[in-house]
Amino acid sequence: MKKFQHLLEPRSVAVVGVSDDAVRPGSQAVRALIKNGYAGTIYPVNPKYPEFEGLKCYAAVADIPTAIDLVVIGVPAQGVLPVLEQCAAKKVPYVVVLSGGFRESGPEGIEREDRMMEIARAAGIRIIGPNCLGFANIHSNVYAAFGSITRAPKLQKGSVSLVTQSGGFGYSIALACAEAGIGFRHVIATGNETDVDTVELIDALIDDEATSCIVAYIEGSRDGRRLLEVGRRALAAGKPVLLWKGGVTEQGARAAASHTASMTGTYDFYKALFKQTGIIEIQELHETVDYLKALLPGKYPAGRGAAVMGVSGGSAIVFADAGERVGVNMCELAPATQERLVKVVPNIGAVHNPIDLTAGYFSPANQEKLAEAVRAVLADPGADSLCVNLATTGKAGSLAAAEVLGRVAKETDRPIVVFSSAPASEIGDALAHFAQAGIPVLPSPSRAARALGVLAGYREMRAKLGAAAAPLDTGSVELTNELKQLAAQGALSETQSKSILSRAGVPVSKDVVVQSVDGSVFERMSAPLVVKIVSRDIPHKTEIGGVKIGIRTRAALEQAIAEVLDNAKARAPHAAIEGVMVSEMVRGGFELIAGVVNDEVFGPVVVVGAGGIYTEILRDTSCRIAPFGESTAREMLDELNCRRILDGVRGGPALDVAAAANSLAALSQFAWAGRDVVQEVDVNPIFVLPQGAVAVDALIILRDAPSAAAH
Template sequence: MSKFRQLLEPGSIAVVGVSDEAARPGSQAVRALLANGYQGKIYPVNPKYPQFEGLSCYPSVTAISETVDVVVIGVPAKAVLTVLEECAAKKVPFAVILSGGFRETGAEGIEREQRMLQIAREGGVRLIGPNCLGLVNIHSDVYAAFGSMTRAPKLKRGGVSLLTQSGGFGYSIALACAQAGIGFRHVIATGNESDIDTVQLIEALLEDDATECIVAYIEGTNDGRALLDAGRRALAAGKPILLWKGGVTEQGARAAASHTASMTGSYDFYQALFKQTGIVEIGELHEAVDYLRAFASAKYPQGRGVVIMGVSGGSAIVFADAGERVGMKMCELDADTQARLSGVVPAIGAVHNPIDLTAGYFNKANQEKLEKAIRAALDDPNAGALCINLATTGKSGSIAAAEVLRRVAPDTDKPIVVFSSAPPSEVGAALQMLDEAGIPVFPSPARAARALAALAAYHERRADIAAEAGRQAQQASAQNIGAALDSIVQSHGSLSEAQSKAILQAAGIPVTRDIFVTSGNTAGLENLSFPLVAKVVSPDIPHKTEAGGVKVGIANRAELDSAIAEVLDNARRHAPHARIDGVLVSEMVRSGFELIAGVVNDEVFGPVVVVGAGGIYAELLGDSSCRLAPFGVDTARQMLDELQCRRILDGVRGAAPLDVDAAARALAALSHFAWDARHCVREVDINPLFVVEDGVLAADALVVPSMRADLH
């Protein structure tokens, strides 16, 4: 946070654009600073006023003799540039531009924003905005903001920092959380993010000891890699990030001709990033509230098994249904646990999971029995978490249960959650006790289940990334590809299949046995085993089948000679001006399952590896998974496990299981190659990638170099 300390903890603030008009942004900012007891110096700026709200009012920023940490700008867009020039002249480090009228308004606004950024950069001024509501530091009473962020109710102090590209909607998240009693550290609306963006602020807040959890609403980022790095740092630091991605239905704007590029959209890349960082995706206001409540306990499920205990059978069923959809399950209780429960659960109840305590069980007289039941459930080795269904239990019963849970909670590392649908006006005292004990309460069993799933996924990802990082340190990157990269850089378009497969083989991806045949040179064909495939080799014909440039099932030498002549003839007719290098003859793969694998070098996220069902399933299922490169074998296995076709790889209807481990190794190798070659490869398409009983084989491949202007 050091480089943004003056922005987030300013000792002095100048506000440009104050006025007697109460609705003016600058006026709102000064009044909010005064009303909330800001202890730093405030300098209103407007040449028309000698004073404003009892403070000396200055004609310009440069007229202020004292040091200014932050200038809040609330003047019309056309006047912003002049104010920024004054900030630069005074060497003000930060400006918060509330004003709209920039790139969101069209061509003139775009030009104005570019000029604004140029002035700021030349003058060493860092910017929040423009077109934003500003920022608030609740702990230090800093209100460099206007609009809803300055109005009642005042947010209470806490450990949550909120970042939002949309000020109005983003603040709705803050208000929903505030109604649930959640406190805040910072609320920052970033607007157009002309300079300082959400990712940079996440990085700063990770260094802020008072920020325990970060919530962000974004519509997009220009640097997916920076978000990936920030997400991993947050995971290592144990600071959860809850992220709401707006615009999830928009497809990525990539003009690509391969199968790989059409298998995903930009939102898929965000989802891949979430899985690789532990960033928790939210998409509803109540999810922000629920997950913040859950993470506040800093306790994580020790496995996906949950014990459900309460007085409502229907609540248990709803929890179980919702839990199964998100990977949580009711665990089996061992015999010792059930024996302990039998002594404290009524005979008409149930000591298996869900544990039925029967109606009226939650009362003062049963507190000792309830405590024994809860401790028995938490001690069960299969239990990763505990859900107590109070359901409609009233005031006295809820208080009795809360008193027991308050005693038990400090003695366990397993999370305890509570479902209560009783009105807060009736059970408020119990809710207060549970909150003080760090036990989240949810208004529905389904929401309790989903909150536990979020905790479990975060905890698992944290362990997975730590373990994989250790293994990746031992894992070689793409193998001997130096010469291959040179050939890519020197190329002028798509590489041929022969060149592409040679490069991928050097990168550690097994390929079929091939012989490259040119006019008058058929050496080596005798070493191949029939049946064979013959394919024309041309950097100008990326899709050979459409050109009639492929013949399969070649059974003998006579058929092979005929096939070679035929594919060459077809290719010349299809593309008379194409460069034709020869024919690639390959051993035909007669078994296994076809996958499509490849790389898209996205302008925001960099190289992304995609894998999906191939062959007849490619269009039928639309079945794919992706991750940001590079990654290890564990992540590659997770990708394969996400595919609908995954069960086929294990062998179905008597078929032998296929080599999933080899497929995972190939994907990991592809990811390292993609990362090493990110400056010179735009795309890779392996179609098909055969998974067989004892390995994988790339039967066809295409490597597309970047345009020469893109090479670094």
């Protein structure tokens, strides 16, 4: 890994702030480096000590006679800046600031942190922290850290790297994994992330050959767009990223702000990002353990069909229930498979799925029969994965099963998982065999099912990698130049908004704008008609009586035009009236609401949901980060609870889902092309019809411009 090589693999480390006080961060860091056998040079720094732990102790960083790859600062906050200035003078490339007392502590801390970054940027120093526990490279015994990570139990070497904004909680994740036998490459706590952040480290770890899986805990990200790109790069590299997003509720977000002063983005947007990148969301410690156990062997099911065999019928039922919730289905075994099973399964058992091997089957005497049964199932075209339920099987039976499954696992690329509830003290030898064979053992059948669901979902994301990407529509790019000219207007009028969206590829209704009472347009349109006031200063036309619907005669049209003009003048006297829009009323179909929010973390995000009377009642929405193509737009529609309505209900015709998806994709292209100009887009409603889709009302609000309310 070229980037951060001398941060994570330093040839020399200076630690500022050592003392006889064992709890001081600097003291803990030096002792951890010595205890764990760090092979590089260690320079303790404190003017009060001639030596520390048998090493020469220097009065200051400036006094160290040689170049230094990494300086770890563990002094009180007010002493950090002078040390950093010495690091700058000495051209130190990397610094870890363990000290707290920066932006998480208030205005004075914010000022101190800003000055810290000024010094670092001017000198080209990269900083981990401040307010962090530091990091450990388990393979190279580098412990630039203090706190729990430096204490027993020592993490074992492995291929999982962990990056965490919260050092304390992040190490809880590491300990839970270590307890399950999972080893680590790097454990990095980033704290305030003033400089180097979680996303940049994930990006670097993708290129680390010794890292196969990445786990991250974040409370917020400054650049959700970059996280999107990094997630896709990790997916392309085949390195699963498991991410725990803290601060997903209002209360959690407040806690995050007080903890590391992180900016917490909207959770819905993070969930969209997970779906667009293959990043696996984790929300519990045991999920981290289960999913890593399943992912580390590197075997992925070709489909979502699963076979279950074992000695507990109840376990199979629980697996099936949990599997259905995550899209893992109990497959139908082929007749040929069942014929093979009949020869090795007791008569009182069952050879359909789930396969009942009957009590006592797992034993040394039945090893050959078990091997034949497992091979038969794994050869079945519908069995993409296999769960073996040992349940409470004891020491001898579990070991016999482990020996068989370990041999058979080498012959197949289909994942095998095991459910066992027997205590580790009883079946330790079997667990060792399973671990050596790369067979995950889970403590419940439902957790086994969910782990297989994660494997299936990850494989599917890799299979469609790139399919969701959409080439940028140059027409949308050209429209942004027009929008820049209009930026001083704030919200555009409905007429302007619909004109622009139409040219961007979003179909809109047939409209005619008149400046005064004009009944002649009735002859050019098909009744019933809708009349709406046109003004960029009136975003909510209905509230001021600016909308009339269901108009069927010329006389009614003339009256409606006159009324909306009068209402606008009376109820919005300062509004600039551009005219009155006469539109053909769209009938039939189903109303959706679609829009764009230009989020400060993620950029433009497209949202779609049930429209009309269902908007507030159902709150049925889906979102994705722009831009995207039709396949992603279809996924959005498929997630809606109202999706079945689009297929036709109670004898009604099926509606044009493809047209709706194309409209969403076009909207996303427009939003991305205009990301520097467009703040919001509201398309409400967009009718999905038996043939086509049509936006009836739309409003575009531009960035950095006066709002409609200000006029």
